[in-house]
Amino acid sequence: MLSGIYSLLSAGLFVTLDAVDVAFTEAAVGGGISTVLLLGTLALTGEDSKPRRERWRIALPVVLITGGALIYGTLDMPRYGDPNAPIHQHVVPRYIQDSGQETGLPNIVTSVLASYRGYDTMGEVTVIFTAGIGVMVLLGAATRRRRRPAPAEPEPLEPETIEPETAGPELTPELAPELAKEDRA
């Protein structure tokens, strides 16, 4: 649940940052699919997490040092929303000016994604395909293993449980109550 809310929050953040396409994707993929996947995994693995010591003695210094280094690194970055940042100077003005005429699409993100960088998107589809195959192979093997011991387990029990019944009178619906009485007696 929290992960779904988290994804929705980040989708809202993307809207305020003018990235509507990204927000759509995040809301659908992050808020929808990943929440379902996470809940499914929790259902399959059991949601109890053992209360144990966290390794905070190692983790906290590592995290603090890394974070400090990263923040030191941001000091040279362009300011938030600065239109003169280097990222906005190169390549992008051409897309903004010409993509409308060249592809006929009003949405620049769509025209870049599907037209200019179509190969990129095809590679992305390959990645999804590979991941899908991986998940199928992993979970398929898991369910096959679960199915195999299932018929193997009752077999050793059968001689003990069935023999008394076959030795006595044939078990029919009419006889069953009498058998039950005999058992009680």
Next chain:
Amino acid sequence: MELLGLYNYWIVVVLMMAGFYTVIAFDNLVKKIVGLTIFQTSVFIFYISMAKVSGGTAPILTGEPEVFSNPLPHVLILTAIVVGISTTALGLALIVRIREAYGTIEEDEIQAQDDQQ
């Protein structure tokens, strides 16, 4: 205050370190995946916030001269979100498989079982 203009990066760093901490401090594999997801989202926010131009709008051509946010990081992150969800799905499937094989998803217990063999 000139430095305050960097606050978007600082939010990203805090989020990223929260995810990083979750990955290295917990033994539960599902928690590690959740930490990785948070880490991923922080990178997404990093790119998208770099693309923002103050006073700009979403990069959709309307025919009028406007200031647009940078569309290229949006494209990158669209791809990254989808690739990220497929890697997350693969990781979760691996966890389910590990649970089948070891009966636990705590990393230290798995390590202990491996050492016994």
